[in-house]
Amino acid sequence: MAEILVLVDHVDGEVKKVTLELLTLANRLGEAAAVWAGPGYEGAKDKLGEYGAGKVYVAADEELTSYVVAPKAALLAQLVAERSPGAVLVAATGEGKEVAGRLAVKTGSGVLTDVVDVAEGFVAEHSIFGGGIIAHARVKTGTPIIAVRPNSVAPEASPVTPAEEQVSVTLSDTDKGAKIVERVVQEKGERPDLTEAAIVVSGGRGVGGAENFKIIEGLADSLGAAVGASRAATDAGWYPHSFQVGQTGKTVSPQLYIAVGISGAIQHRAGMQTSKTIVAINKDPEAPIFELVDYGVVGDLFQVAPQLTEEITKRK
């Protein structure tokens, strides 16, 4: 079985859930081999082993995470040349897709992004045009480079003791073109990351103002969910842009998506249509969001949402 390289997505050593999903997928396609870039591996090795990373390539040099994207692509390109893996998997995050892009140029390989599943023969499934079309695609040239959307695969524990191999990469001047001089972590409190959360509660135009987002946050917290917002809400300045779900914002694919006061324009649907279960609260019975829902309530969100929060809290 060929090795399947998985670029570990981590922030200062904390492994993101999508990496565990990619390891699970990689072991279905071949033998998962994690690729670690930057400091902090020691604290993460148990987690990678727990989810089936039979091998880990560790490139611990701090320089790998001190510049924008290019060093990670250089590391992967070196491993592709030396190890001839069956495929390379990365997370379809903004940065993951960029790593995939540079790696594709370096190795002359085809790249598939925003993939929701990968089958035998590295045939990748995409959900395109806002979820309206399911397309399958494959790489014809080079090593398949595949960026997989977070929350597309259920991570499965499959404990192994990883064989570790230290890797050193010589970075060129162009790899060091854009220097990261500071990382600014914005306060997000105790809530999970929007793209990784199992449950997302989003508010839209119907929420009516920044202060009313407390209702959305309260409901989210009762479920341990992330908070999202429609473009109408972020454009109005009621909630930060980085929480926008939609065509020009984040794409989420949680187990449960609750849309509160969101009409469900294509702009929004493109970012959440692949959610497994969808619930909506909206006062307009004609709102297009109701075409997507598993359960919908036509009613006043200011009455329904707090009641839902209270009921969930009661049932805990």
Added chain:
Amino acid sequence: MNIVVLVKQVPDTESPRKLKSDDSTLDRAAADGVINELDEYAIEEALRIKEAHGGEVTVLTMGPAKATDAIRKSLAMGADKGVHLVDDGLAGSDALQTSYAIQQALGRTGFDLVVLGAESTDARTGVLAAMLAERLGVPQVSLANKVEIDGTSIKAQRQTDYGFDRVEASLPAVVSVVEKINDPRYPSFKLIMAAKKKPVETLGLSDAGIDASQVGLANAATEVVDFAEAPPRAKGEIVTNEGDGGVKIAEFLASKKFV
């Protein structure tokens, strides 16, 4: 400063978007073509940089004949001139090939700064800025929600999942922008009229020095195997709130074991 903005004509997200059954490429006839939304933010940022530092803004697009509309829209916003890379041999090119073709066209225009939207609303690959920076061997200043130019140095805020990174690089560079960066201006009537007189140069494969065997559907590094309309979601249950809507949702969530 020579600023080149990359724009793309995409199918309007409000109209039905389809793939063609014969070659699985985008059915451009099925939907109205509009300029990709994030490209307007790229044009706006380029215009602001020009207004602060001087220079010229060129818009470059690759696409079929009707993609000229995207150039005209950019010129109406205030860009100075357009370059349209158009050739039947380019049809069906994938991201890897597109980045090559644009690299070649940039060889014709030259640049101090290439600015583009971080993602298009049709293919949504989000790879072009990274691919171009790699090919051109210049710094990648991507996913920027703030950009400052000072002489030949550039400082930017790169949007991340946890917040942002402060990034520094020197020109020439490739910059991709996210929505938060600015508010694009609306073209004024005067600018719309003036745009009609602005020069638009057309480049074919040989004009841009593009090797025909490196582009086009037949030479792509990826291929669509098949596609189908997504099965419609099973019709859900919709109830009207009679004072117990919240309780009813909680019951539904409990039946699905979410609570």
